[in-house]
Amino acid sequence: MLVRGVLQKRSCWRSGNAYFFCRRLPSSTVEPTRMIDPAAVAHFSSAALTPIKSTFNCSYKLYDHKVHYFSTSAAAALEPVDNIIDIPLAQTGEGIAECELLKWFVKEGDEVEEYQRLCEVQSDKATIEITSRYQGKVVQFLHVPGDIVKVGETLLSISVDDSQVAPDVGELSSPTSQPIEPSKESSELTKSQEGESLSTPAVRNLAKQHGIDLNDVPGTGKHGRVQKEDVLSYAANLKTKPATVDPSSVKPTFDEPEQVPQPVAYESLHQDKTLPIRxxxxxxxxxxxxxxxxxxxxxxxxxxxxxxxxxxxxxxxxxxxxxxxxxxxxxxxxxxxxxxxxxxxxxxxxxxxxxxxxxxxxxxxxxxxxxxxxxxxxxxxxxxxxxxxxxxxxxxxxxxxxxxxxxxxxxxxxxxxxxxxxxxxxxxxxxxxxxxxxxxxxxxxxxxxxxxxxxxxxxxxxxxxxxxxxxxxxxxxxxxxxxxxxxxxxxxxxxxxxxxxxx
Known part of the structure; x- marks a missing residue:
């Protein structure tokens, strides 16, 4: 197996209908390995930012660096697929640690040019527009408008061709270089276990706060991904849904006179609200x-x-x-x-x-x-x-x-x-x-x-x-x-x- 990519950037390769995603490892740690049995796997992706729904998931560990596959055939030669680059929130000013995402100027799947506007963020000092350093295609958003994004966190991912990804020669040739472990947050963002809904950690945390099982929430995002709005809408529907009464729990009364219906206590139109300070x-x-x-x-x-x-x-x-x-x-x-x-x-x-x-x-x-x-x-x-x-x-x-x-x-x-x-x-x-x-x-x-x-x-x-x-x-x-x-x-x-x- 040939490992292809650049440090800090994901790379995708295809062999027939078999795909794998990885980060480039030092040349001294790369060695041939065998592909996983194609018959055992139908579809898979957990390293890609836009996961493909799977019926089976497997992982193969290469020098403590997890590489994932999905495959139906391994007969064809390896073909390069565009690199996936994470675009983080850069430092927008001295002393600024986080910003609020106000709006996106692009959509998932859009082709973007270099220096094109991607989104608008607001710190506690000013409003700033974030532009693209690359020409490529928007793969996935990791935040929605209204989210608070810390400096260094990934805003979105863009698919670019190999010509825009320059390998770091010093790191590739160094025999002491170690493979980069994917961060916990990154792995959580792309995890797609069997029977688990696709979602970000922020969405899962929101569902936990409302006591909602994400598997019950219909996702409206790409590939059925559950978004923040889906959780809030589902929670609102639960509140307005009338409670069901078990007939077996109702005891009949014979000696008591007919009960007079009590007036319904309608919910007040003036609700308490929590306003975030942004x-x-x-x-x-x-x-x-x-x-x-x-x-x-x-x-x-x-x-x-x-x-x-x-x-x-x-x-x-x-x-x-x-x-x-x-x-x-x-x-x-x-x-x-x-x-x-x-x-x-x-x-x-x-x-x-x-x-x-x-x-x-x-x-x-x-x-x-x-x-x-x-x-x-x-x-x-x-x-x-x-x-x-x-x-x-x-x-x-x-x-x-x-x-x-x-x-x-x-x-x-x-x-x-x-x-x-x-x-x-x-x-x-x-x-x-x-x-x-x-x-x-x-x-x-x-x-x-x-x-x-x-x-x-x-x-x-x-x-x-x-x-x-x-x-x-x-x-x-x-x-x-x-x-x-x-x-x-x-x-x-x-x-x-x-x-x-x-x-």
Whole structure:
């Protein structure tokens, strides 16, 4: 028997109607062996990702490496069949250990090209599209949308030709190389024992939680494979199926009067639900848990926005680009950057282990955005070097991507201070929590007309906005935050000063 393949990749060979799948072993461990009696086997596959239903299963052990066969004839010469390559979930960013599978762009059996989109996954930092490194045919999915996939786990398997599988010469020629044992999870995924339904470990675990025998569940997947949806549908049918009563267990009554039927207790329409915490919501859980360890203090100020409103209206009247809409936010962001230049301690990170404060040279100002999948804080990079128009365009880009759940990891990474415009939704003020590892966050309330008094007692209307600054009291004190806020307030109430300081 000739063993053919590549380490870490499955290979399939055919001899007439006989097939076997294996991984390449070191040349020093390969020796001829005899084929299993064809008459004893009808169909078989447990090493292939798409198993073939069998009436008999057998295994042959070659140097502690299990190789499986199915055969009806062994007369023909060996013919190569395409290699099966597992596509794992790669590391999508620093510190990311798992992602949620959102959707597939391909189906089982589809032909895919190199760099074609395969699926979309979401970590707690961003949404990422996974592309194919190979040209081939999709053999099998190992996960369905909604699954949490750990980094390194196999997403799907692709069948490719030999030209795309380069053998590792060093490993093949090394006399000390040892055969690679298939992992427990991999063997479980492809196991097809007699009388056992085809399914993944996740599906079997789900069935166990519901107390369901998988052999009773009709599979709708390829080759009768039981999928997650099949188990959930079967469990739902069990709950709604009326219970049968054994007539022998009912004792007749003779002396008792006729029983009056009791009213049926209908099941409440308001059911308890369990919602998984995924994606951006997980990031918020982690960040807010870390924020609970920080001693916060809050500084609140009211800012006159009359001149800012006139400046915004002037910008909009001169706007010739219909895709751009001017708001208060770009001017607030630019003025904030100028105030940070004068008070850099608010644009820093704190390292508790080393008792060090890292002053950040770039003003990467994060903007908290509410999206259909949770709160996310992308940031505008290097605001100190951008014009108000450039900030307006970048803010519009981030808002569009956040709404479509298409933000890149780079858009979220590296923020130095955060603005939360709660007033855009409603509310006069809010008490924000710091977005770790930053040391300050600002919540802006809605702008509203209020009555103010001049020195001579005259009443006049003013557009006031409430700003609530939360600061890390380990690094910042009240006087530092007050001086910073005074500087920022001056630039907002007199926006013409921004022009004087713009480089």
């Amino acid at each position: 994606g951006y919501q997980r990031a918020m859980v982690k960040s807010m848990t870390a924020a609970a360890t920080i001693p916060h203090f809050h500084y609140i100020e009211e800012i006159n926005c009359d001149k800012l409103a006139k400046l915004k209206d002037a910008f909009q009247k001169q706007n010739s680009d219909p895709s751009i809409k001017f708001t208060f936010m770009p001017v607030l962001i630019k003025s904030l950057s100028m105030a940070l230049t004068a008070h850099p301690l608010l644009n820093s990170n704190f390292n508790l282990e080393k008792y060090e404060v890292n002053l950040k040279g770039s003003h990467n100002i994060g903007i908290a955005m509410a999206t259909p999948v949770g709160l996310v804080v992308p940031n505008i990079k290097n605001v100190q070097s951008l014009s108000i128009l450039e900030i307006t365009k970048e803010l519009a880009r981030l808002q569009k991507l956040a709404k479509e759940n298409k933000l890149n990891p780079e858009d979220i990474r590296g923020g130095t201070i955060t603005l939360s415009n709660i007033g855009a939704i409603g509310g006069k003020s809010g008490s924000p929590l710091i977005n770790v590892p930053e040391v300050a966050i600002i919540a802006l309330g809605r702008t509203q007309k209020v009555a103010c008094f001049s020195d001579d007692g005259t009443v006049y209307p003013v557009s006031l906005m409430t700003a609530n600054i939360a600061a890390d009291h380990r690094i910042l004190d009240g006087a530092t935050v007050a001086r910073f806020c005074n500087e920022w307030k001056k630039l907002i109430e007199k926006p013409e000063l921004i022009l004087l300081h713009t480089r």
